[in-house]
Amino acid sequence: MNTKWVGKRVKRIDGPEKVTGELKYMTDYHFDNMVWGKVLRSEYPHAKINSIDIEPAKNLPGVICVLTHKDIPGFNGFGIVVPDQPVLCSDVVRCTGDAVALVAAETLEIAEQALSLIKVDYEPLEVVADAEYALTDSAPKLHPDGNLHSHVKIKNGNMEKAFEEADIIVENTYYSPRQMHAFIETEGGWGVMDDEGFLTIRCPGQYAYRDRMQIARSLAYNPERIRVISSPIGGAFGGKDEITVQIYLALLALHTNGRPVKIHLSREESVIAGIKRHPFKVQMKTAAKKDGTLLANQVKAIGDTGAYASLGGAVIALAIEHSCGPYKIPNVDLEGFCVYTNNGIAGAFRGFGVNQVCMGIETHMDMIAEKLGIDPIELRKKNVYHQGEVSSVGHIVKSSAGTFKTLETAENCDLWKNRAKYKSEVSEPWKKRGVSVATSFHGIGMGIGLPDYGAASIELLPDGTFLVGVGCEEIGGGNSTAYAQIAAEMLNCDISNISIVQGDTHRTLDSGTVTASRSTYTGGRAVAAAAPRMTELLIQTAAEMLNLDSSQIALRPNHISAHGEIIPYKSIYKYLHDHHQTTRVEGHFYLPKEKEEIKGSGGAPHHLYGYLTHVVMVEVDTLTGETEVLRVVSIPDAGKVINPQGLEGQTEGGAVMGIGYTLYEDILIENGYHKTRNFTDYIIPTIRETPLIETFPVEEPEQSGPFGAKGIGEVVMIPIIAAIMSAIYDATGARIRHLPATPERVFNALKDLKKQKVQSTR
Amino acid sequence: MLVSEIDMITPSSLSECLMLLSKKGRIHRVIAGGTDATVRMKEGKWRPEVWINIKNLNELRYIEESDDCIHIGPLTTHTDIIHSPILQRKADVLVDAAREVGATQMQNMGTIGGNIGTASPAGDTLPALYVLGARLELTSMSNKRTLPIEEFIFGPGRTVLKENEMITKIIIKPQSPNEIGIFQKLGPRKAQSISIVNVAISLTMEQDLKCREGKIAFGSVAPTIIRARKCESMLPLGQLNDELIRNIAKIAWKEVMPITDGRATATYRRDMASALLERGLYRLMRRWNNQ
Known part of the structure; x- marks a missing residue:
């Protein structure tokens, strides 16, 4: 499709005021x-x-x-x-x-x-400091119904038979940290x-x-x-x-x-009172045939939701829905527990449970590939589901599914093709490099059982420009620019003629949350639904003004023309205003849903998913255990990309957040008290920990989305977690299963590895 | 004491400052760059009745060479140190260490006098000053004394500085042309981090990659900075090669007595003393080889 704004590298409309500091945040006001x-x-x-x-x-x-x-x-x-x-x-x-x-x-x-x-x-x-202890009879009950807030279970096929028939079984336990959002504005x-x-x-x-x-x-x-x-x-x-x-x-x-x-809130108060990512313990057992076909996956995940539910139940449900990766595994037994403790409060956080389970399934994919001598990308390509196929949780995936394409792109990217060369280029003799790949996916919008809708308004202003209103807030992801692009495209006007208002109950319609990777897709669709109504209003009004039939009116860039006459939008506004007619239109949109909920899943499946593959290269200092991520290739399937520059903002920010999760970040709580108090102890990546990040989108257009777009805001930080873990293994032979992979943890794993080698040679 | 109740006085000369320090009656504290002081004020730990703000006492901000010594004013910032041609040539290990302090903003504000006065076991410039044989001049209204940095610091945050005294000069021995130094730091990340372990090394080299003598000082592995005397005594034992380096590094863990805290365990810190020494010596060997 030939477009003027959509798909173009349009600069952030909120960029200048944010970069110059002209913008005032709410907490800046006095x-x-x-x-x-x-x-x-x-x-x-x-x-x-x-x-x-x-x-x-x-x-x-x-x-x-x-x-x-x-x-x-x-x-x-x-x-x-x-x-x-x-x-x-x-x-x-x-x-x-x-x-x-x-x-x-x-x-x-x-x-x-x-x-x-x-x-x-x-x-x-008595303090309940541990999620597993919380589930025992001896733990004090924190809420009237006990300490188990929610339990989800998805079961398909015949597990016993599958494990019997399997040629290879890998089984491990993974621990993930209590990540903090670390937003700049508390x-x-x-x-x-x-x-x-x-x-x-x-x-x-x-x-x-x-x-x-x-x-x-x-x-x-x-x-x-x-x-x-x-x-x-x-x-x-x-x-x-x-x-x-x-x-x-x-x-x-x-x-x-x-x-x-x-x-x-001061940063210290925010650390204690603000919600965090759920720390998980994930036990996973995966079975495959000799040829690499996945047979079965068994998952038991326990999430520590802290003192209150918030979105804990939904986080566990989403984790279980995604616990098998974007693959078709016929036999699954997946179980999740969301548990109350006295460890602060956990809730929503980019990735929403998928981060914690992705590291399990993707590590297992690499272990199976290595044991069977199959290329890790081949193994994944063999097992991914395509559009129209049945996923591991047992539903037919009707929406676009780009994993296979992202894997093909990964296979052909410079870093992967020339990995042997890059790995050999270490700067000092005790440093070792590794290159690995991982893939994941993430549901877009709410699951089954929750209403999910978008709405937008477009208003013609006295100066002939348009005010687009969407409830979804601009939280920094760039949805405002995407909305402006869609509006400018459909109204056939310059983007400077569009202004956006968001997140205001008196000026915008209810358009749902800015979560669940949904706001570009949902808000964008709502703008796309409102725009034709505005065009119609402009044309009808012009026809009325000129006493012509509306078929004789044409919408030109930034104005209307009819019979050689040019009508600026200003005049249309004036006409409508003088005739006491509305200058505002609305567009409403209901997100497509799956009809049948998977039994026991707590809301699965989603109708739509965004997909992404990461390739990373790390260098491990074997003297100290320090890991440096040197290069990242991010290959998203976000459907049609509305703004490549905006997408890169997401993939780069997501990669850095994933690096932080994997290598540095954790809020430590001991017996209910926070040991991590502020940014002195809570280590997030800085520009010096930020590697070269390349983004190669594959575009699998999604029929239901605005111009074919899907959501991508969360999956951008997910596969990189498993990819870094595997790259550390590729570099050193040591597997880290307890994140973050701090220098000390990596060093200790290397020490254990040496001990094992000594023992085995005896 | 509420923050809003604290007074601040800004003396315009050293003598005025010393006079203020000698005044009894009100509890005072000196503030220079404030990179530590403001944090502690916020935490409620440092709430004097008066801040004596010396940040703009430019007479204490200098780097000069005289009488075979380098004199550094205590208000010299880390950035000043990084950009000083004298120090780059004759105190490379200090320049190296100053580069590792916090981040650029901290380097711009923080002063070397402050880093010494704070006396943190993890203070980044301290090990470098130890291997450069730094001596400190302490001045009060009525007295002036000079003592080695080892005798100045006697515990975490504890020094011999009297209430009426301040650090007025840091004197170091310049490196000779065959002396090379390096500072190695392990933190939880590269920038803006507090050391888990750090080490400063300064070696005097001679023919055939032999080391005539060397000084090694570790930070963050004991209540104060400590010199690794056993390792130092092994340095002249042979040619500086991979094997000697590894052997010296192995001994390092016997010289340190770290503790476990939120950043690392004692065991890891001990291992890292060896690792950083090995890394540092190897890098120095390579640099000397390439010269």
Whole structure:
């Protein structure tokens, strides 16, 4: 298709103001009459609250209000699926991130002082520090129904028979870290209530409409009287999907006499109170025939969701749905447990459970390939499902599936073809290089059982330009530019004539979340649904103005022409305005769904998936165990690429985040207390850990998507995890199964390897 | 003490600064680059009544060569050190170490006097100063004394500096043309990291790749920086080759007494003392060979 904007390297429309720092984040705002809010967090990971004395704090000069659970007008709880997290704890605390009281004061310092004056009488209880222990009878129950929040199970075929018939079986256990989103802007925002009781909450989030609903529920307040502005955002990656501080802001705003109240978590508070990626223990047993055909896969995954559910159940379900990779394995027995502990709170994070299981199946693919003497890409090509085939979880994949093409591209890329040469080019004698490949996939949109829709509005403005509104926030991924490209393409105008508004319950329609790799696809489709209505409005109006039939009107770039006459959009606006007619159109879209849910799966399958293959080269310093990723090739199937530059932003950012997950990052919690406190100890990659990253998209157009696009925001960080792990093995012969692969872990694995060699030669 | 209640005084000369330091009554603390001080203030650990801000005392910011010595002013930043032609030529190990301090922003703000005064066992410039035989001049209103850096630091964050004193000069011995040095650091990542183990090495080379003498100082493996005397005594035993390097490196773990913390275990640190020494000596051997 011949396009002007779609598929082109269009510069980020929000680029200049972000690069120059001109843009203000919500937490950058200051007002003369503003007051500061602070949250009192629990002293203990698990304790009974006997009493809370707020009087000394209230009496401190400069304190405006001190609030506890008693001051919550509505429901004292929040949570996207199950609202099991108290807004303010009343009887028991379950993690050190739990909120017990709120303070508003004239200055931040006074607010902090006031917190220290609140006397909470706790009675410490036994701490549940381990997910497996949590499932035993001796562990104290953290919630009325026990410590198992959810359990999913998918079973197909005959496992016993398959393992009997297998020529090769590999079985291992994998441990993954508690990754932090590490967004640049910590959780925060501000709230204000006007004279007429209208409440405005400005707080970065990933779904303004749902945040509004959760605020309204706790305040027992008409949601129509609440406006939530959730965009722009200094990064989220899933970490602002759940409520962060919105309800605290709302509660405080009820008590500050109309003065705006601001909360902005320090990094240290964000580490403790913010949600994290679920640490998993994954036991996996995979069977294959001599020719490399996969026969069976058995998976048992336990995820530590911490004190509250948030999206834990959905994370485990998605992990299990993806635990066999994009392959067709006829016999599977897949089981996942989402477990409560006192280890902070885990929830949504880019990849959503797939990261943790991908390292298992992809490592097994490499082990099987090595044992059978088959090329690892060949083995994968042999087992991937194609469009129309049955996946491992047992459904027919009807949407586009590009794994095979990504593998072909991998096979032919320079790094893979010339890997022997690159591996030999080590700079010092104790360094070793390895090159490996891995592939994965990721569902787009919500699974079965959750409504999933998109909506967009397009408004003709007085100056003849268009305002496109989409609920989905701009969290940094570049969806605003994609929306502008789609709108400009379909309205046949220059992109500078498009402005975008996002994440505002009063200015945009509900378009669902910015999660689940869905916002380009869903929001884009909604814009594409609205655009023809705008064209129709323009043509009809012009016809009316000129007294012509609409078939005589033609839409030209940035104007309308008819019979040699040019009508600028300004005039159309004026005409509509003068005739009291609307200048706004809407487009709605419902995401295609699979009809039948796989039994016990908790929402599988998805109708759509994005696919990606990574090839990486690492260099391991065998003296110290340090691993450096030297090169990354990222081969996404995102369907039609709306903006190659935007896609590269995703693949590069995703690769670096995957490198961090694999080599550096972990929030350490001991007996319920955080050992990792801030960025001094939480190690994320810097530019010096960022390798050369190449992106070679294969485009398998998806019929249902805007211009054939799919989603890609999450899978960009997934296969690289397994690829780095295997590349370390390729370099050194040591397999790391406990992430992150810190220098110490790699060094110890190398030490063990030496010991084994000594023993075997004896 | 609340942060907002803390006063700050900015003296305009060294003598004014020393006078302020000699004043009794109010609890004071000196702040230069602030890369440590502000963090500790935020954490609630350092909350003096008065900050004495010396950042702009330019008379203490210099690098000069005189009387067979290099004099470095304590307010010299890490960036100053990195860009100094004198130090590049005659104190390469210090330049190397300054490059590994935090990241560019820290190097721009942080000062060598501050790195010494903080006396962290993981302080990156310290091992380099140890192998360069650094001596420190401490000055008060009424007194001036000079002592070796080894005698200045006696524990993590603990020094002999009196309340009325400040570091006014760092004196190092310049390297001779046949002296080469290197700083090796292992952190959890390449940039912006705190050392798990670090080591500074300075070797005096002679004919046939032989080492006449050498100094080795480890950081982050004991309460203070420590010199690896046993390893040093083995350096002149033969030609500096792969075998000698490996043998010397193996001994390193006996010279250190690390602890386990959030960054690494004691066992790993001990192993890494050997690894970094091996890596450093090998790189020096290669560099000398290529000269």
